[in-house]
Amino acid sequence: MPLIECVPNISEGRNQEVIDAVITAIKNASDADVLDVRSDADHNRTVITLVGEPQSCFNAAYACIKSASELIDMDNHNGEHPRIGATDVVPFVPITGITLEECSTLAVDLAKKVSSELGIPIYLYEAAATRPDRENLANIRKGQYEGLKEAIETDPERKPDFGPSKLPKAGATVIGAREFLIAYNIYLNATDVSLAKQIALNIRHQNGGFRYVKAMGFDTKPFVQVSMNLTNYKGTPMHLVVETVRNEAKRFGLVITETEVYGMIPNDALLDAAEYHLQLNGLWQRNQIIEKKLEQIQSEIKELVQLKLNAFLKELASDSAAPGGGSVAALDGSLGAALGAMVCRLTIGKKDYENVQDLMEKSLIIFDKLYVDLAQAIDRDSNAFNGVMAAFKMPKSTDEEKAVRSAKIQEEYIVAAQVPLETAKTCRIVIDQLLKIGAKGNQNTLSDIAVGLQNAYSGLLGAVMNVEINLPSIKDTKFVEKTKKELKSLIDPIKEKVDTQIIEIRKLL
Structure with a gap:
């Protein structure tokens, strides 16, 4: 991207x-x-x-x-x-x-x-x-x-x-x-702006100074400022600029009171300066910085739940099979739970809803946990599918390799069924809690409850289908039969209840 x-x-x-x-x-x-x-x-x-x-x-x-x-x-x-x-x-x-x-x-x-x-x-x-x-x-x-x-x-x-x-x-x-630019200001203990202008003139490229420095002197309060644009911090490092200004200031009997980075700055520009002043030897490597090492590790872990909406949709619309329907089912359920949490918050403490305060407070705790759990399932589902694909790519040149590969494929297929099964179970809990609230919450949020129910049911049904698509590939018949019974118990009795509640809410709109 x-x-x-x-x-x-x-x-x-x-x-x-x-x-x-x-x-x-x-x-x-x-x-x-x-x-x-x-x-x-x-x-x-x-x-x-x-x-x-x-x-x-x-x-x-x-x-x-x-x-x-x-x-x-x-x-x-x-x-x-x-x-x-x-x-x-x-x-x-x-x-x-x-x-x-x-x-x-x-x-x-x-x-x-x-x-x-x-x-x-x-x-x-x-x-x-x-x-x-x-x-x-x-x-x-x-x-x-x-x-x-x-x-x-x-x-x-x-x-x-x-x-x-x-x-x-x-x-x-x-x-x-243009390439990256650093806006860098140096303040001197002087009120005579002509001194700042003279130093700026001496260091800027236009007058024979540093190749990648544009500089001017300004009358700022309480002290004057040498204001610079460093147009290539690699070609003209910050530490070289500040030390030169320091030496120029000494000629006028001045010192630097402070410096200022205006706007954003690349991390490497600061590390260049730190390495210079610390006089680090050739054994030093920047991946010794713990934060940099952690960033490297984290960058290798691609979490869908951390993506912005547009980026997630692009990932979903790509030619990769993951994320797919299972991740979307988890997202649907998470949205339903989040809407439930919103309705609770907009009802708690409001006049005319004193009789449902206890219900709303208890429901809020449940919804807050459920939407987080289901959001995490977005990645779990994608990772489960990737596990199946990785198993299929295992070597199969020998009988032993084939046996290991076959066992691994079965193991990953079971995981790929278990993950959306947990999503389905969690979506069912969301639905049940939304049905408990029904039309009892803030009347301005009735449509939100209905949308939450629809999302949670979509998540349930989507998760069920993502279990079902994996079952024919699983050879463990006991696991398959047990899972089918669980799916039936999750989905059979609930559709009518969801439809009935939505119809009742629509009458009140």
């Missing part, structure tokens, strides 16, 4: 209501994960870090630009940081399963949509730039919003890549694709 990072920068760092509204718009439009939201009042800027699949980040970025354009008036904006628009810059960064070139294509597609639908001028930068002088963001931002207002209309060189040659109150937006 391809993953990218998207880092919209909006020109608002003081009004929390505006920032929250933009974040809400992003979350409503996309299932991309919002990893970090970092605002700076001096810069009057907020950096939002998103991670997700390309289309998810595309949708999130568009929602961000649209919302910011409606809420931020650049004619009334001021702050230390250079900017030209309400959403100043939106970079796409490849993480895994996608190339920088593909991120550039995504940037161009977003530029076309934003310019045509929102009427905002768009400039493309970095890997998506249409000409060399626009690769550098600083060149596009020259003159900032105030200077661009006139230049965009009069200077052909400032014509945007997409959209009108006239700035709306939302300004313009820069969209592009």
Whole structure:
């Protein structure tokens, strides 16, 4: 699954209501994960870090630009940081399963949509730039919003890549694709901003400094700041930058008071710095870090229950037979139990339901356990099927190997029947508890009880069929007969009760 990072920068760092509204718009439009939201009042800027699949980040970025354009008036904006628009810059960064070139294509597609639908001028930068002088963001931002207002209309060189040659109150937006960038700030014990600007000038690539450092000096309170973008932390490590700034500061009689990472940072960038300062020898390996070792182990264990909904559905729709119907049956049952828990919580402590408080409190304990148990069965069912497949792949060159393989297949088939059998039993418990509640709960949740019953029954029936499909392959006749009786006792008497209860609830709606 391809993953990218998207880092919209909006020109608002003081009004929390505006920032929250933009974040809400992003979350409503996309299932991309919002990893970090970092605002700076001096810069009057907020950096939002998103991670997700390309289309998810595309949708999130568009929602961000649209919302910011409606809420931020650049004619009334001021702050230390250079900017030209309400959403100043939106970079796409490849993480895994996608190339920088593909991120550039995504940037161009977003530029076309934003310019045509929102009427905002768009400039493309970095890997998506249409000409060399626009690769550098600083060149596009020259003159900032105030200077661009006139230049965009009069200077052909400032014509945007997409959209009108006239700035709306939302300004313009820069969209592009780049590799990972670290925003890193160093504070000095000085109030004279010219000193921070001089140090920034000495270390930045534009003036002969580090190849992958862009730097500026800012007047922040109470001390001045050397603000940097490290565009390639491997080419120019953080520890080299901070030690150089430290030495430069000494020349002016200054010291570093603190440093700040603004937004997200790769783990390896910090480890590079730690290894440098600890002077670790050549025997050191990063997998000696216990958290890294645990991450490695956990990454090898693929748990369906930990997937986001879209990712689970994609896995389900793939050409792999697992997860399949058994996992879905467990999910159905878990949903039924969760709805039961919700109804209990919405009834407990409510006026007019005093007479069912004891029932609801006891039921809540049961439902909370059942939905967790059934959620765990989603993976158990998939793993059981995989166990059967693994047994079939065992060697069978000799008679001994064939015998071992045959025994293992039988063992795994029994497991593959037992797992959905437990799911069926648990779904039946969910149904029985939902029937006890019936229409006694909060009347605003009647439809939820009905849906919970339908889900739990679907889970029961689905689990039963997943047992039945395995039984013909099992040679243990006693196990088969015993299991068939259990299935009959689980499903025969319950369908009519579920249907009757749902009909009664529907009459009350």
